[in-house]
Amino acid sequence: MATIEFNNVGRTFHQGDQSFVALKGVNLEVGDREFVAIVGPSGCGKTTCMRMAAGLEQPSAGNVRVDREVITKPGPDRAVVFQQFALFPWKTVWENIEFGLHSLRVPAKECTQRIEQYIALMGLSGYEKAFPHQLSGGMQQRVAIARAYVLDPKVLLMDEPFGALDAQTRVAMQEELVRLARRHPRTVLFITHAVDEAVYLADRVVVMSRRPGTVREIIDVKSIREAEQWDALPCIEDVMDQPAFVRLRTQIGKLLREQQGRGVH
Template sequence: MGAIRFDDVGRFYGNKTGGFQALKGVNLEISDKEFMAVVGPSGCGKTTLLRFVAGFDRPSSGTVSVNGIRVTKPGPDRAVVFQQFALMPWKTVRENIDLGLRNIGIARAERQSRIAATLQLMNLTGHADAFPHQLSGGMQQRVSIARAWVLDPEVLLMDEPFGALDAQTRVVMQEELVRLARRNPRTVMFITHAVEEAVYLADRVAIMARQPGRIKEIIDIRPIREAEGWDAHEKIEDVMDLESFVHLRTRIWRSLREEKAMELA
């Protein structure tokens, strides 16, 4: 179980003499094992919402809950993958993946079993004893995802995890994440600026508006993806050429363009 719920969530920054309303009236529910992508203009509060779920920050008003329990602090049921890899450079791939398991007190035998399974799942077995500086950027981010995945979290929070990668590596990582998400579903909240990435990966896409940040629209991707058989295609470019994909991408772009036009008006 990993359902996420935002109930009338707001965030105000400032004090009695002044400030601004960053988020207001955010209502959103992410179902158990659903992959939800969140897109929106810069400064709309996407990452702030993710931080609420992670327990790194708290809303000024409203509530954020996971499985009906109000989030007040970080917990092992939620794992976060950031844009920067944040790997320990003096530790090997295996040791980096082991960090979270040690922190939550998992016994050595179980840690070894989980690490071996995750290395295989992430196609990292041959790099288990390498250090981060010996890996490409894409490989380092794969280790970062593995470090979160090995915890078997109910909720996986991903804050623009591919934003620092070059275009080709980003595509490979998107294909890898689709493979993982379909084979071993988790509740995923995925923050991104890339519309194509959101459409390709997600079951639903939440579009945010700004000033103040709020949910403008939610686009249901999964029924179209399943009806059109997107997952039968091995390469992202084959999916991106489909009329159904192009239609969804254009719909989201138009919604985001409206927000930009209002900002510049």
């Protein structure tokens, strides 16, 4: 698969005669098939990190590498899932999931097999001919995730993918993503404002400082999750009731409050 490396990354934005430093000296490595979530105050550069890993933006200093290759542009080895579902409204569920496969020149038979696999995995069976406006927000995001996974990318980049969903649907999608990530692991960089979501989903949680953003602290969740056997618990509410989960959530929340000087997002 692949690793993601941020090597002394900085990003400065210019607006007319003014400029501001969004990121400074970011060093981070996401391991092969590791799920890493980034949390931090608003404006700390979380999304900018994701966009640079996607090749949608370039750093002003340092570099971002995937599998030791410096990223200069988007590529098929990296798939992105945004907060807004970004589906083609004139295409059906099947056609939206199929879209990226055309550029990869996947043979027709394999293309059909892949689409059928992820339609089934994401609970979209029976909706193949539906258009996005006929689906709920949660269903639309399932299509967006299926469209990313069907490309078989080395890296999955997710920018607050559940931020636009209602609370109940968000929980359902978090559980769905955990199931999918365990069954079909990818190297994942996940951006979120929600501490609970980060601790529930990730192997490690990166806490960023206020602007200019840099890595404040990295919290290991995977070893605790495995020791406490969270994956054996039936639902997210049971995981969140675990003393170790509460302790991690409190620790990360305190770090964020130190950076924000106010309540956690």
